[in-house]
Amino acid sequence: MSTEPSRESSTVVDRSTDSLFDVLADARRRHALAYLRENEGEASFDELADAVAARERAERPADASENVALSLHHRHLPKLERAGLTERTADLISLTERGESALETLPITVVPQATN
Template identity: 40%
Template sequence: MTSNPHSERNRVEFVRAALDWLDTDDEPDASAETLDDVFALLADQRRRLLLSVMHTYSEELTLPDAAEEVAIRETGHKVADISPERVQEVYLSLYHDHLPRLVDAGLLEYDQERDLVTPDGVYRGQ
């Protein structure tokens, strides 16, 4: 596996920032647990993509629209070139797995009756 120097430098800077954060926190055990929780949330690419979609739009989206956007970012193709089955698979995995985790973490809100995903106020910078 090859990596470019830019991505490697970003990775090193991110790790150093995380370690600095751990060193400055008054409760190191809680900080380590929090950091583990954050890394677990961000470990899955589909969750990262959903967060990125919500950050890009910074407003409520229907879950089907969010699933389309995630599928576009996963494949690098236009939505017209992605099979409906693929978008359905993304939708179902968001609905059953990824979205509940992000809602529980307080990063997103979900209105099941309206099938709307909303970035949390803190996440939107409010």
Template identity: 45%
Template sequence: MSLTDEGDSRSLTPDTAFDLLGDGERRRALAALREFDDAVSLDRLAEATAARLEGTTPDDVATDQCERTAAMLHHAHLPRLEDADVVSYDPMSGEVELTEVGEELDPYFEVMEEYRESVPSE
């Protein structure tokens, strides 16, 4: 696994962090998830993620786009993020929450936000 054990705490390696953030949709989902204080439904996360992709608000995202995004999150991105202990995802309830390990991505997001203006968009 790409986590390191330090006593009882687990942390991300830089390689894992860059790997997880290397996919644009996964990066947008993590950025959206960081804005929620508590667990959020898959549907709400999909709306927020799709809104980031389209540069709009969640209310303005088309239903079919939200459904496609929810399917991609459910089948691809959330299992991968859960395997890395970055999120906690319950497929039965549809609840998603950033974990303490996931909060270790904050410095990476801070750097991305700081230099967003100088880096071309996807």
């Protein structure tokens, strides 16, 4: 009888953690989560899109606010919702308990922009 762990048990993957890291791999989603955390966990879509666009201008000055809003609406916010990190009502986007927990556990920070 072998005392070594079986190959099967050493390859078990926590799909929830994988999903979380996949969602957090994108800087735009991290910017959105950080902004929500800084604003008591919620913001209107327009407010969130403007804030994310403003944070990204230093990194990618060519991205227009409209492009940021479109990608948030069609790609990033749905992915955050599917992962259970945010939820959306007609008026607000809010962090969920899982989103709050992920932000407490993982060092997701955004460097403040320099003021001109």
